[in-house]
Amino acid sequence: MDEPLSSAPLVFRDDGTPYSPRHDDIYHSAAGALAQARHVFLDGNGLPARWRKKSRFTVVETGFGMGVNFLATWAAWRNDPQRSPALEFVSVEKHPFSANDLRAAHAAIIDDTAIAQLADALASAWPPLEAGVHRLAFLAGAVTLTLAFGDAGTLLPHLADHGLAADAIYLDGFAPARNPDMWTPAIFASLARIAREDATFATYTSAGLVKRALRDNGFDYLKVAGFGGKRAMLVGKRLQSRSVIDS
Numbered sequence: 195m196d197e198p199l200s201s202a203p204l205v206f207r208d209d210g211t212p213y214s215p216r217h218d219d220i221y222h223s224a225a226g227a228l229a230q231a232r233h234v235f236l237d238g239n240g241l242p243a244r245w246r247k248k249s250r251f252t253v254v255e256t257g258f259g260m261g262v263n264f265l266a267t268w269a270a271w272r273n274d275p276q277r278s279p280a281l282e283f284v285s286v287e288k289h290p291f292s293a294n295d296l297r298a299a300h301a302a303i304i305d306d307t308a309i310a311q312l313a314d315a316l317a318s319a320w321p322p323l324e325a326g327v328h329r330l331a332f333l334a335g336a337v338t339l340t341l342a343f344g345d346a347g348t349l350l351p352h353l354a355d356h357g358l359a360a361d362a363i364y365l366d367g368f369a370p371a372r373n374p375d376m377w378t379p380a381i382f383a384s385l386a387r388i389a390r391e392d393a394t395f396a397t398y399t400s401a402g403l404v405k406r407a408l409r410d411n412g413f414d415y416l417k418v419a420g421f422g423g424k425r426a427m428l429v430g431k432r433l434q435s436r437s438v439i440d441s
């Protein structure tokens with residue numbers, strides 16, 4: 195966990211989509227970062243409805259990136275009169291942006307004034323770029339963000355060992371073909387340990403290796419319509435039985 199971090203450069207493609215030269219992939223769909231977050235990760239996990247019966251709702255994410263999924267989740271939670279008293283968001287990130295680049299990225303991709311205010315609060319609380327676990331608190335602790343800076347393959351087993359328990363899992367680690375490190379058997383095994391009994395997950399990919407890894411680790415998946423021209427994505431839940439709904 196203590197190896198030095200290598201931050202991410204802020205690069206945009208000609209169409210304005212944030213792009214990672216390291217992984218040769220985009221951070222979000224060109225069809226809209228916030229809309230993608232809502233379709234894939236919120237709708238895909240049955241949110242807001244699923245947090246309404248809980249006193250604390252915990253989201254675990256692979257790949258924090260620009261925090262768009264976090265901001266969309268926080269905003270949806272804040273706008274929901276029936277929200278859980280507490281929202282906990284835990285995310286792992288190997289190549290974080292600097293606070294300045296985070297602000298620049300948000301200025302370029304966030305077109306919603308209310309969410310821009312949350313983005314400003316996030317950038318103001320942004321931790322130093324040091325490997326390890328950083329805890330941020332907002333709204334007097336009703337919203338907490340745990341940022342684990344480092345490799346997901348090391349951090350997720352560590353977080354599982356320390357009792358992290360997820361109600362919803364966002365799998366958002368660049369395309370499996372371009373970034374296999376984010377989709378390893380060890381990562382899925384850790385997520386299986388982290389998933390609460392009624393946990394759900396969502397991911398924009400429908401790659402075969404992800405389907406197999408989910409099935410091998412006790413998750414049931416369903417192929418549903420993807421976002422922004424993508425034909426399919428996967429949603430599902432942890433099950434005791436390992437029957438596959440759709441392959």
Ligand SMILES: C[S@@+](CC[C@H](N)C(=O)[O-])C[C@H]1O[C@@H](n2cnc3c(N)ncnc32)[C@H](O)[C@@H]1O
Pocket residue numbers: 202220221222255256257258259260261262263264286287288289290344345346347366367368373375376
């Ligand atoms: C598609 S982006 C995530 C977008 C993000 N969820 C958001 O809402 O803005 C994927 C992220 O995974 C991170 N990543 C890639 N490989 C990783 C690894 N092995 N461990 C942890 N993070 C990794 C990348 O640096 C990148 O920020």
